[in-house]
Amino acid sequence: MSISAQKINHIYSKGLADQTVALNDVSFDINDGEFVGIIGHTGSGKSTLLQHLNGLLKPDSGRIFINGRDITEKGVDMMEVRRSTGLVFQYPEYQLFEETVEKDIAFGPLNLGLSQEEAKDRAAEALAMVGLEPCEVAQKSPFDLSGGEKRRIAIAGVIAMKPRVLILDEPTAGLDPKAHKEILDMIEDIHKNEKNITILVSHKMDDIARLCDKILVMEKGTVVMTGTPQEIFSKGEELQAMGLDLPEAAQLILELKKRGIEKDETVLTMEQAERTLLEVLDKC
Amino acid sequence: MLRDITLGQYYSGESWIHRLDPRVKIIATLLFIVEIFIINSFEGFATAFGALIIVIAASKVPLRFIMRGLKPIFLIILFTFIVNLFIVDGEILVKIWIFTITKEGLYRAVFMAVRLILLIIGSSLLTLCTKPMSLTDGLESLMKPFKIIGVPAHELAMMMTIALRFIPTLIEETDKIMKAQQARGADFETGNIFRRAKHLIPILVPLFISAFRIAQDMAMAMEARCYHGGDNRTKMNGMKFAKRDAFAALLMLLFLAVIILGRVFL
Secondary structure, three states: OOOOEEEEEEEEEOOOOOOOEEEEEEEEEEEEOOEEEEEEOOOOOOOHHHHHHHHHHHHEEEEEEOOOOEEEOOOOOHHHHHHEEEEEOOOOOHHHOOOOHHHHHHHHHHOOOOOHHHHHHHHHHHHHHHOOOOHOOOOOOOHOOOOHHHHHHHHHHHHHHHHHHEEEEEEOOOHOOOOHHHHHHHHHHHHHHHEEEEEEOOOOOOHHHHHHEEEEEEEEEEEEEEOOOHHHHOOOHHHHHHOOOHHHHHHHHHHHOOOOOOOOOOOOOOEEEEHHHHHHHOOO | HHHOOOOOOOOOOOOOHHHHOOOHHHHHHHHHHHHHHHHHHHHHHOOOOOOHHHHHHHHHHHHHHHHHHHHHHHHHHHHHHHHHHHHOOOOEEEEEOEEEEEEEHHHHHHHHHHHHHHHHHHHHHHHHOOOOHHHHHHHHHHHHHHHHHHOHHHHHHHHHHHHHHHHHHHHHHHHHHHHHHHHOOOOOOOOHHHHHHHHHHHHHHHHHHHHHHHHHHHHHHHHHHHOOOOOOOOOOOOOOOOOHHHHHHHHHHHHHHHHHHHHHOO
């Protein structure tokens, strides 16, 4: 599995007074098994970009290849595209609609043409993957569950389609710290077990730094930087100029740097920061 | 797609007509509608058309926009035209098989079509030149006298305001839900009408839940700011009856007089 976007452009309300360029010559490549983070200011075009990757939006120009197949061409089987690329929207719990959790999760698999039996199995499997006990919740109404649980059910509804590419748009927005950690651990586990491509949009730089192999930084509809977390977060001042945060550990090191204490390596985690701080203190 | 829908048909502008007091505009529109029904001659319609053209020119709304308002009811106009053309008895002009066109029929058909067109252009001018919010403000103010007989003027206006305010929000919400379900393989485009109706469930259920949630949040936010209905409530930008409004009212009365005189003496 691989994704390649070549010079995609997207303009909203083309030709009208409120015309806005949402994507401007966006190009990137994602290889099989990568965990990719997308960061950027609100309105930088992240959500628009995600919707292009499973054909919900069509670019005005440019091409998107998924596994070498151009999905922007006419006559592409959209069902096939959506089977391979699962997209979890922001606040996905607002899309729940069925009477029971099981039925809701089975909605996607049934749309793919699976039998009732297979869809049920998929639902149970997906429930287990998102860390819920199938026999406990499967027959409950999704509306009786807590916010964090609803979110998991909604994610399960996408996972049940077994996408080779899983895209998540701010999956932890609005959750408490415990649910936040659980959802991210779950995403990490799924990525490790399934070896799928995972694309995560988040404003929490600590999560991005910890999980991702590659980061795309977006600003005003263009990808302004791509690289590993080390490469991206070593450009702390540039990121801050774009209104983006750094991981807390990297912020600390940046502050040290401003006070004349230079460290060459990029520090991303608290453990690394601790080590660096101890070294600095030793020298004093 | 959904985001391209424009709300109502307000054409933002700064013309004289736009700045008129909404109450004057509402009454003028109502009067105009009444006048169209008073008119019973083509001379009268010509006068009304002339007046309308002057108002359109003053409003600076492009003709293209006004014509767009006619498009959806074009079929209705055509239908009334055809029905009137064939069913009225009188002096026969043309006869094809069982269809006969009479002189009176033709007259009546054109008459009704013109009346409908005038009606629609006249009333769409009101919404084209008045912001939805000032329209509700105007309605509220006009309904105030009926409070004595128990018309909840303020509440009705507030409901209209809220409904208008949430149209774009709900459109956005629908768009989001549709996309989310499409991402799960839902297909809204194919199949017969029953299949399609069934496919609406995954959109409607979340949409209703969202609508109730939004309504609840809204009510809470209003109560948190001590909203308790219309009594003694003042407005930040109150309506003022200015000189131009008096002038517009005068023109309106003049036009009414012309129409009535025309009807009596012609």
